[in-house]
Amino acid sequence: MADPIEKSKVPERLARLKDLVYNLWWCWHPDARGLFKEIDRNLWRTTYHNPVLLLQESAARLNDLAQDEGFLSRYDSVIRLFDEYMADQYTWFARKYPQAKGHRIAYFSAEFGVHNSLRLYSGGLGILAADHCKTASDLGVPLTGVGFMYPQGYVQQRISVDGWQQNVYEAIDWNVSPIRPVVASSGKNFLMPFSLGPLNLQVAVWEIVVGRVHLYLMDTHVEGNSPQDWEITGRLYGGDRTMRLRQEILLGIGGVRLLRALGLPADHYHVNEGHSAFMFLELVREAVAKGQTFAAAARDVAGCSVFTTHTPVEAGHDVFSEGLVAEYFSKYWAELGLDQEQFMELGRVPGQAGWNMTALALKMAGQRNAVSRRHGIVSRKMWAKLWPDKKEDDVPIGHVTNGVHLTTWLQQDLGWNFYKRLGRDWPEKQDDPSVWTQVASIPDEELWDLHMRNKEMLFKLLRDRARDRWITRNAEASQILTQGALLDPQALTIGFARRFAGYKRATLILRDLARLQGLLLDHWKPIQLVFAGKSHPADDSGKVLIQQIYHLSKDPAFGGRIVFVEDYDMHVARYFVQGCDLWLNNPLAPLEACGTSGIKAAVNGVPSLSILDGWWEEGYNGANGWAIGEAGGRGSGDAADAADAEDIYQALEKKIVPLFYDRGTDGVPHGWIRVMKESIKTVAPCFCGNRMVKDYVKMFYGAEASPQMGGARTTAPETIKD
Numbered sequence: 011m012a013d014p015i016e017k018s019k020v021p022e023r024l025a026r027l028k029d030l031v032y033n034l035w036w037c038w039h040p041d042a043r044g045l046f047k048e049i050d051r052n053l054w055r056t057t058y059h060n061p062v063l064l065l066q067e068s069a070a071r072l073n074d075l076a077q078d079e080g081f082l083s084r085y086d087s088v089i090r091l092f093d094e095y096m097a098d099q100y101t102w103f104a105r106k107y108p109q110a111k112g113h114r115i116a117y118f119s120a121e122f123g124v125h126n127s128l129r130l131y132s133g134g135l136g137i138l139a140a141d142h143c144k145t146a147s148d149l150g151v152p153l154t155g156v157g158f159m160y161p162q163g164y165v166q167q168r169i170s171v172d173g174w175q176q177n178v179y180e181a182i183d184w185n186v187s188p189i190r191p192v193v194a195s196s197g198k199n200f201l202m203p204f205s206l207g208p209l210n211l212q213v214a215v216w217e218i219v220v221g222r223v224h225l226y227l228m229d230t231h232v233e234g235n236s237p238q239d240w241e242i243t244g245r246l247y248g249g250d251r252t253m254r255l256r257q258e259i260l261l262g263i264g265g266v267r268l269l270r271a272l273g274l275p276a277d278h279y280h281v282n283e284g285h286s287a288f289m290f291l292e293l294v295r296e297a298v299a300k301g302q303t304f305a306a307a308a309r310d311v312a313g314c315s316v317f318t319t320h321t322p323v324e325a326g327h328d329v330f331s332e333g334l335v336a337e338y339f340s341k342y343w344a345e346l347g348l349d350q351e352q353f354m355e356l357g358r359v360p361g362q363a364g365w366n367m368t369a370l371a372l373k374m375a376g377q378r379n380a381v382s383r384r385h386g387i388v389s390r391k392m393w394a395k396l397w398p399d400k401k402e403d404d405v406p407i408g409h410v411t412n413g414v415h416l417t418t419w420l421q422q423d424l425g426w427n428f429y430k431r432l433g434r435d436w437p438e439k440q441d442d443p444s445v446w447t448q449v450a451s452i453p454d455e456e457l458w459d460l461h462m463r464n465k466e467m468l469f470k471l472l473r474d475r476a477r478d479r480w481i482t483r484n485a486e487a488s489q490i491l492t493q494g495a496l497l498d499p500q501a502l503t504i505g506f507a508r509r510f511a512g513y514k515r516a517t518l519i520l521r522d523l524a525r526l527q528g529l530l531l532d533h534w535k536p537i538q539l540v541f542a543g544k545s546h547p548a549d550d551s552g553k554v555l556i557q558q559i560y561h562l563s564k565d566p567a568f569g570g571r572i573v574f575v576e577d578y579d580m581h582v583a584r585y586f587v588q589g590c591d592l593w594l595n596n597p598l599a600p601l602e603a604c605g606t607s608g609i610k611a612a613v614n615g616v617p618s619l620s621i622l623d624g625w626w627e628e629g630y631n632g633a634n635g636w637a638i639g640e641a642g643g644r645g646s647g648d649a650a651d652a653a654d655a656e657d658i659y660q661a662l663e664k665k666i667v668p669l670f671y672d673r674g675t676d677g678v679p680h681g682w683i684r685v686m687k688e689s690i691k692t693v694a695p696c697f698c699g700n701r702m703v704k705d706y707v708k709m710f711y712g713a714e715a716s717p718q719m720g721g722a723r724t725t726a727p728e729t730i731k732d
């Protein structure tokens with residue numbers, strides 16, 4: 011396959027732009043993004059920040075820029091930054107674990123949300139995986155990602171006139187995406203044969219470069235495979251149970267074979283959610299093939315692996331019928347040295363039917379963790395049946411609370427401000443709380459000014475998108491209003507954006523419409539609600555929630571102050587978490603494993619109004635936002651919903667609205683800004699990517715025990731608990 015950028019004829023003087031566009035390092039480095047923007051500001055916007063497409067369409071402009079001294083000096087300095095980053099020998103990992111040079115971690119995930127130009131994620135899980143990779147790159151943690159390339163990506167959302175979500179799939183265009191095929195020494199695209207039971211496939215492999223971290227993504231849309239086999243990696247979370255099982259077989263088992271086929275070393279394995287848990291079996295099979303017993307092999311595999319569970323919601327755990335599993339594994343279990351009964355036992359949960367992927371992972375991994383303190387408690391309870399002789403508190407599942415990759419989510423002018431106020435090395439020291447005490451030194455007016463600009467940028471994005479729909483689709487005027495055309499930059503703006511899964515209770519704040527209407531239409535102190543989020547394409551109950559909101563957003567009785575923004579993705583998410591005033595999160599506790607969007611908002615000075623669940627139960631300190639509900643939840647059902655909704659209304663009426671509108675003679679809400687500052691100061695150091703990835707390295711990645719794989723831990727240390 012010819013390099014698509016070649017066609018664009020980048021002038022020689024700017025040749026390194028070709029390296030830059032294919033390393034997603036640019037997406038968290040404002041200088042690099044600024045350079046792309048300078049090439050063509052409009053094109054940058056209309057391509058949704060896709061530099062591969064930008065370069066292809068900018069040939070003439072690039073010729074001019076190759077003569078432009080100012081541009082050339084900025085280009086040189088970005089390239090210098092990039093080269094320094096890539097060559098850095100003194101990363102955190104290299105300094106802390108000099109003995110672990112050559113140690114490598116393979117990170118398996120069904121989704122990776124690196125940038126919105128690659129729709130390989132559905133929500134929090136994929137974005138967390140990519141934030142993990144970006145952070146690993148920053149810290150020099152030697153990690154390799156393994157996953158899937160989905161030619162059609164995740165569903166795109168269109169809302170019909172009557173408010174119903176339409177599922178749209180659009181093939182990803184390789185030629186304009188920051189991704190490239192892995193090429194074999196023959197010069198042809200690399201292909202890996204894969205067979206297991208009735209599966210017999212050719213697998214193509216794509217590579218995404220994320221700073222120093224490489225992701226290898228498998229793709230079955232290859233000539234010679236049957237159309238049915240194409241479907242295996244066709245769409246994220248599409249297809250029936252059989253398709254799902256095939257996906258997971260390829261992801262876990264194919265993923266290990268891929269590492270071997272490409273000669274990529276791996277000493278430690280991180281399984282991010284149960285989808286890739288078959289990986290454990292393949293590692294054992296390799297060792298058994300070399301003459302080990304199953305028990306000895308399983309012990310070694312446990313010694314070099316960690317499994318992260320991500321949800322306490324039952325439907326979030328894949329269960330397959332044993333009959334279906336047997337269709338694929340009837341030869342494989344003998345290769346593990348097991349009979350059918352012993353094999354099936356690996357996927358069983360006492361008292362439940364079927365083969366459970368999470369159970370498999372929990373049994374095989376040497377280290378297991380949940381993603382927040384509360385989720386740890388909930389997971390130990392949920393899975394205690396796998397350890398019948400242990401007390402619930404002693405179930406060996408610890409926790410590492412999720413963090414977000416700060417420089418991906420922080421609004422860039424705020425980031426520049428931090429260089430000035432917190433010191434030039436704040437990104438490296440982001441997990442040190444003392445650095446953040448300097449947030450106090452940002453003058454209130456300065457922070458407010460930055461925030462108001464972020465808010466204006468959010469509203470501008472919404473207007474631009476509304477206008478685009480008005481022009482390109484046969485939209486009705488009322489549909490345009492639902493997109494935020496009437497939003498008021500002065501009004502308290504509350505953001506609610508996430509997947510529309512039932513337990514997230516998107517419509518909780520609509521419970522008492524008359525009361526809400528009073529808040530929305532208050533003449534002096536109005537609020538406005540901005541919603542966004544996709545429902546799983548097969549989940550009609552989620553679509554009904556979207557429809558309810560959509561109907562209200564069209565209803566003049568709410569004055570255009572309820573908005574539903576179509577097609578939530580990382581691009582929209584950035585503007586939301588940077589530009590709202592308040593972040594609302596009201597899941598049914600304790601079902602939110604962590605929740606990360608509130609963290610993204612908090613570091614931008616957008617405090618949370620959130621149920622005490624997931625990260626907020628750890629993050630809330632009484633002064634950095636508002637808590638509702640009760641730790642551990644109020645149970646489920648109408649009474650619990652009513653009590654939680656009452657908490658929301660009370661917090662808004664009594665505390666939040668009055669504080670937001672309490673302005674000094676300078677028009678600046680000093681009391682509100684105190685909460686904003688407290689939010690940044692307390693959330694950033696504890697819930698940043700560096701804290702999270704360092705936790706994984708210290709506790710789970712076997713770096714201390716290295717020199718090499720042979721020295722990796724073989725006995726699991728005691729459960730990490732608080």
Ligand SMILES: *Cc1c(COP(=O)(O)O)cnc(C)c1O
Pocket residue numbers: 132133134135137507508509578579580583584604605606607608610
């Ligand atoms: C951060 C993020 C999520 C996860 O949000 P939660 O609050 O954890 O549900 C989902 N989608 C997108 C696009 C995000 O950026």
